Amino acid sequence: MQETTMHGRDAIHGAQGVAWITIEGNRYKFAQLISLEARMDKTKTQVPIMGRTGKGNKATGWEGTGSATFHYNTSVFRMLLKRYKDTGEDIYFDIQITNEDGSAKVGRQTTILQDCNLDGGIIASLDADADYLEDSVDFTFEDWDMPEEFSILPEMQ
Numbered sequence: 001m002q003e004t005t006m007h008g009r010d011a012i013h014g015a016q017g018v019a020w021i022t023i024e025g026n027r028y029k030f031a032q033l034i035s036l037e038a039r040m041d042k043t044k045t046q047v048p049i050m051g052r053t054g055k056g057n058k059a060t061g062w063e064g065t066g067s068a069t070f071h072y073n074t075s076v077f078r079m080l081l082k083r084y085k086d087t088g089e090d091i092y093f094d095i096q097i098t099n100e101d102g103s104a105k106v107g108r109q110t111t112i113l114q115d116c117n118l119d120g121g122i123i124a125s126l127d128a129d130a131d132y133l134e135d136s137v138d139f140t141f142e143d144w145d146m147p148e149e150f151s152i153l154p155e156m157q
Contacts, residue, residue: 072133
């Protein structure tokens, strides 16, 4: 019996997508983006259980973290860090990421990271040996939503 496998065309091309950042009502296309990754990690507590030699694990919460690498040609994030330094006001923002590869049957997925907050970032950069400069930030987020999700491939059913 021949097993059905995924078609290569259904792998999502990493550059086929777009990201938007919304800061204080201003929406910016994150055109400088090279890569972005957001993770949700569950917090678990070990639970002792009578009659077992091992403990169980119970989910008790979660934490959202992310990182982004982008071309060093925007001051948007530096201005948020400077504002925090100068005033103590910490600014939260949203990031919307849409993956859409027209050759893949799965369609598109959109994820919105809500109440993102910078952990820090590069405030100045020079590199005489670089073809181009890169910037990067690490961040946390408080919530997320997925208003669009990939469809199920026929091979999965």
